[in-house]
Amino acid sequence: MLKAIIWIALAVGLVLLPHGLSFSQQEILVFLTLNILLVSSYRLLTLTGEWSLAHVVIMGVGAYASALYTKELGIWVPVSMLLGGITAALVAVILSVPLFRMKGFYFLIGSFAAGEIIRLLWKRFREPFGGAKGIKGIDPMPDFSIGIYNFDFFEPVSYFYFSAVVVGICLWILWRIEKSPVGLTFHAVHWQDKLAQASGVNLRAYRTLAFALASGFAGISGALLAHYVGTINPNSFDVEVMVFVLTWAIVGGTATFYGPILGAVVLTVLNEVVLREMGFDQARPMIYGIILIASILFLPDGLESLVQRGLRRARRDKAAPAENAAKEATQ
Numbered sequence: 001m002l003k004a005i006i007w008i009a010l011a012v013g014l015v016l017l018p019h020g021l022s023f024s025q026q027e028i029l030v031f032l033t034l035n036i037l038l039v040s041s042y043r044l045l046t047l048t049g050e051w052s053l054a055h056v057v058i059m060g061v062g063a064y065a066s067a068l069y070t071k072e073l074g075i076w077v078p079v080s081m082l083l084g085g086i087t088a089a090l091v092a093v094i095l096s097v098p099l100f101r102m103k104g105f106y107f108l109i110g111s112f113a114a115g116e117i118i119r120l121l122w123k124r125f126r127e128p129f130g131g132a133k134g135i136k137g138i139d140p141m142p143d144f145s146i147g148i149y150n151f152d153f154f155e156p157v158s159y160f161y162f163s164a165v166v167v168g169i170c171l172w173i174l175w176r177i178e179k180s181p182v183g184l185t186f187h188a189v190h191w192q193d194k195l196a197q198a199s200g201v202n203l204r205a206y207r208t209l210a211f212a213l214a215s216g217f218a219g220i221s222g223a224l225l226a227h228y229v230g231t232i233n234p235n236s237f238d239v240e241v242m243v244f245v246l247t248w249a250i251v252g253g254t255a256t257f258y259g260p261i262l263g264a265v266v267l268t269v270l271n272e273v274v275l276r277e278m279g280f281d282q283a284r285p286m287i288y289g290i291i292l293i294a295s296i297l298f299l300p301d302g303l304e305s306l307v308q309r310g311l312r313r314a315r316r317d318k319a320a321p322a323e324n325a326a327k328e329a330t331q
Contacts, residue, residue, distance in 0.1 A: 014164055015161075017029070018156070018157045018160050019157070023156065025273070026156035026157055026160065027156045028268070028272045028273070029156070029160055030156050030159050030160045030163060030228060031225075031268075031272075032264070032265065032268045032269075032272075033160060033163045033164055033167050034163060034167070034221045034224050034225050035221075035245075035248070035264045035268060036167060036171070036261050036264050036265070037166075037167045037170055037171065037217060037218075037220065037221040037224075038055070038056075038059055038218055038221045038245060039245055039248045039249055039252075039260040039261065039263070039264045040170075040171055040174055040217070040257075040260055040261060041055075041170075041174065041213075041214045041215075041216075041217035041218045041221070042055050042214060042218070042245055042249055042260065043249060043254050043257070043259075043260045044174055044177065044178070044186075044210055044213055044214040044217070045210050045211055045214040046249065046254050047178065047183065047186040047187055047190060047210060048186050048189045048190050048206065048207045048210045049104075049189065049190035049191075049193075050103070050104075050107050050207060050210075050211070051107075051108055051246075052107070052108070052111040052211070053108055053109075053111045053112035053115060053239065053242055054095070054111040054112065054114050054115030054118075054242075055214070055215070055218055055242065055245060056115070056218075056237045056238075056239075056241045056242040056245060057114075057115035057116075057118050057119055057237050057242075058088050058091065058092060058115075058215040058218050058219060058222075059088070059218040059219065059221055059222035059225075059237060060118075060119070060122075060222055060232070060234075060236065060237030061084075061087060061088040061091050061118065061215075061219055061222070062084035062085055062087065062088040062218065062219020062220060062221070062222035062223045062226075063084065063219075063222035063223055063225055063226035063232050063236075063237070064084075064122065064129060064135065064222075064226075064232065065080075065083065065084040065087035065088065065219070065223070066080045066081050066083065066084030066219075066222070066223035066226055066227065067080075067135045067138045067139075067223075067226045067227075067232060068128055068135070069083050069084065070138065070139040070227075071135070071137075071138065071139065072128060076142075077139055077140070077141050077142060077227055078141070080223065081166075081220060081223035081224065081227065082220070082223075084219050084220065084222065084223035084226075085216045085217065085219040085220035085223065086216060086219070087219060088215045088216055088218060088219025088220075088222070089212045089213070089215050089216035089219065090212075091118075091215065092211045092212045092214075092215035092216075093208060093211075093212050095111075095114050095211075096207070096208040096211050096212070098110070098114075099111060099114060099211075100204050100207050100208060100211075112239070115239075115242075116239075119234045119237065119238065122134070122233075122234040123234050130233070132233065132234065133233060134231060134232050134233025134234065134236070135226075135231065135232055135233075136230070136231045137230065137231070138226050138227055138229075138230045138231060138232070139227065140153050140154065140227055140228075140230065141153040141159070141162060141227055141228075153228075159228050163224050163228075166220070166224065167221075167224075170217050170220060173217075174217065174257075175257055177213065178257060182206075182209070185201060185206055186206060186210050188201065189201065189203055189206050189207060189210075222237075240285070243285075243288070244267075244271075244288065247263070247267060247288050247291070247292050248260055248263040248264040248267055248268075249263060250263070250292060250295060250296070250302065251263040251266070251267060251291060251292065251295045251299075251302060251303060252264065252266070252302050252303050252304060253301055253302020253303060253304035253305060254302070255301065255302070255304060256304045256308075258304065258307075259302050259303065259304035262302075262303045262304060262307070263302065263303060266303060267288070267291070270291075271284060271288075
């Protein structure tokens with residue numbers, strides 16, 4: 001009953017939240033929603049112990065694919081978004097053939113090289129990718145009405161509601177994957193790879209599966225972005241954006257499902273609201289670097305560790321009266 005009340009309160013809060021913000025803050029809220037899906041999908045890959053520098057480029061694959069499906073083939077936008085995610089997953093499967101011949105640091109560098117090759121292809125070919133200028137005039141989500149509410153997707157409030165539903169469904173699927181036997185195998189591949197292999201687990205197949213699933217959800221976040229902003233180019237998915245995603249994951253922590261989400265929320269608010277309002281736009285990469293180093297030194301388990309400490313303390317405080325009563329009864 002209590003969980004149901006919490007979920008209802010959360011849903012009501014999300015519905016009311018954008019109406020208390022300015023237009024620019026509403027747009028930040030939309031981007032934050034997409035960033036949450038991006039960093040959560042990235043965490044799925046890290047479950048196997050691999051960290052990629054191509055995740056944002058894979059997001060761009062979903063964005064480009066969805067944009068081209070609508071512009072060139074006339075596919076309905078919601079379907080093209082789903083196809084964009086599938087395309088990103090298929091590209092990840094192709095990339096996994098050379099990449100998973102490497103592990104650890106070599107996989108990291110190899111993924112960076114693969115991502116840059118894809119970005120150079122976007123820049124090189126004006127057809128169909130638009131070259132360095134990218135693709136403009138991407139079809140928006142078609143408007144529709146539910147009851148008395150008209151969803152105008154040029155407005156950030158309407159797009160926030162739409163993206164929040166899509167991202168919520170994707171997060172639920174990601175959570176179910178992690179809690180399934182497949183997700184437990186991902187953990188085994190990371191922490192006990194030799195034992196898992198001896199038990200008959202195909203390590204490369206499971207790493208490829210995690211890479212493909214993570215890329216598919218990243219592709220959906222890219223498709224959502226493309227059909228909101230209406231234009232994309234290769235610079236929208238460069239290594240600077242990837243550094244932001246890495247920072248969200250590391251600062252938030254990757255031991256729990258909510259860790260990267262917490263990192264994305266806190267740092268996006270800091271980045272887009274606090275630093276921008278204070279006029280530190282140019283210094284934001286430096287400040288991000290300082291936050292990353294400080295997190296590694298003083299909070300190696302991420303912000304999620306603070307939440308876990310608070311929950312443990314609350315449990316102890318709740319259990320304390322019962323323990324005291326039991327001690328008094330035995331005396």
